[in-house]
Amino acid sequence: MFSYRHAFHAGNHADVLKHTTLIALMKYLTQKDTALTVIDTHAGAGLYRLDGDYTETSGEAQEGIFRLLSPQNSEPTAAPAQAQRGQAATKTVAKSAAKPAATPAGWAPALQDYIDLLRGLNPQFAETGDLAHLKIYPGSPFIEQQFLSGRDKLKLFELHPTDFKSLSGNIEQLGVGRQVAVAREDGFEALKTFLPPPARRAMVLCDPSYEMKSDYGRVATCMADALKRFATGTYVVWYPIIPRPEAHDLPRKLKTLAVKSSRSWLNAALTVKSSKLTTDDSGDVVRPGLPASGMFVINPPHTLKAELQAALPQMVALLGQDRNAGFTLEHGG
Numbered sequence: 001m002f003s004y005r006h007a008f009h010a011g012n013h014a015d016v017l018k019h020t021t022l023i024a025l026m027k028y029l030t031q032k033d034t035a036l037t038v039i040d041t042h043a044g045a046g047l048y049r050l051d052g053d054y055t056e057t058s059g060e061a062q063e064g065i066f067r068l069l070s071p072q073n074s075e076p077t078a079a080p081a082q083a084q085r086g087q088a089a090t091k092t093v094a095k096s097a098a099k100p101a102a103t104p105a106g107w108a109p110a111l112q113d114y115i116d117l118l119r120g121l122n123p124q125f126a127e128t129g130d131l132a133h134l135k136i137y138p139g140s141p142f143i144e145q146q147f148l149s150g151r152d153k154l155k156l157f158e159l160h161p162t163d164f165k166s167l168s169g170n171i172e173q174l175g176v177g178r179q180v181a182v183a184r185e186d187g188f189e190a191l192k193t194f195l196p197p198p199a200r201r202a203m204v205l206c207d208p209s210y211e212m213k214s215d216y217g218r219v220a221t222c223m224a225d226a227l228k229r230f231a232t233g234t235y236v237v238w239y240p241i242i243p244r245p246e247a248h249d250l251p252r253k254l255k256t257l258a259v260k261s262s263r264s265w266l267n268a269a270l271t272v273k274s275s276k277l278t279t280d281d282s283g284d285v286v287r288p289g290l291p292a293s294g295m296f297v298i299n300p301p302h303t304l305k306a307e308l309q310a311a312l313p314q315m316v317a318l319l320g321q322d323r324n325a326g327f328t329l330e331h332g333g
């Protein structure tokens with residue numbers, strides 16, 4: 001059960017989509033005066049080293065955050081229109097070989113906020129722009145925590161014993177006391193006990209590893225239950241886009257759930273490469289790794305669509321690896 005460790009995947013293209021969206025959500029939702037309860041049902045370790053054994057072994061961050069911030073991509077422009085229809089986007093032409101991450105004028109605001117957050121955690125990278133100094137990558141708990149004000153609360157759930165220990169240690173170092181609670185519990189079940197939240201404002205991130213096939217069904221059931229308990233919460237689900245029926249069905253199920261509950265919804269998907277198996281020179285089958293992923297949001301803030309509309313073409317242009325790269329952005333309600 002516990003073979004998944006997010007450290008292998010930290011900073012990959014799915015994290016770029018997930019965390020850019022999460023930042024846009026947190027930024028908007030923490031602007032109001034009423035307290036917000038943030039519940040992260042599958043928190044992970046909280047912080048990751050990009051130069052650590054795990055990340056270096058898998059190299060997934062190379063196809064994600066490092067590719068996004070590669071000096072060749074230092075001043076992105078929006079991807080051409082065909083990328084929005086799911087076709088290949090032309091990569092941005094290099095403008096400078098050794099510049100710090102892109103200028104505010106070049107990045108979509110949501111991506112700029114994401115990069116600023118990374119720069120805040122990596123001062124030497126912020127100073128020099130040298131990707132060799134981009135060493136710390138924030139997981140969802142650290143991103144969420146950065147936006148909280150004194151009245152807000154953050155509840156984190158993580159089942160893996162090692163990741164739970166790392167998460168607890170990482171959160172303790174922040175010295176934020178009882179504002180952030182960490183528990184080694186099943187996040188799907190624990191969510192029930194926090195809804196509705198005291199001030200009737202909540203954002204829930206549900207980001208399982210989908211290591212077990214049953215996770216797909218549990219996400220749908222958990223969201224249905226959460227909506228019954230607290231219909232006006234903002235519910236955010238990350239899902240992989242892979243050739244597997246359960247994965248294919250999940251966004252459809254979430255859409256049906258939102259529509260039946262008369263809730264607004266938004267579904268953003270980013271594809272960076274083909275999902276087809278290939279063969280290498282020696283005839284061995286090469287698996288492509290995760291080709292695409294999506295974020296499904298129930299009750300999204302009205303600002304989210306425009307934020308992603310601006311950021312997704314840049315993600316496609318910078319992270320796209322072949323002509324299958326593209327994005328979709330649907331919404332309703």
Ligand code: SAM
Nearest residue numbers: 006042043044139140158159160186187207209
């Ligand atoms: N949300 C994190 C982020 O964006 O940085 C990444 C989370 S990772 C994709 C999923 C995590 O859920 C793993 O660390 C895994 O150990 C944990 N996990 C798996 N099943 C769980 C469950 N039922 N309840 C809580 N955590 C679980």
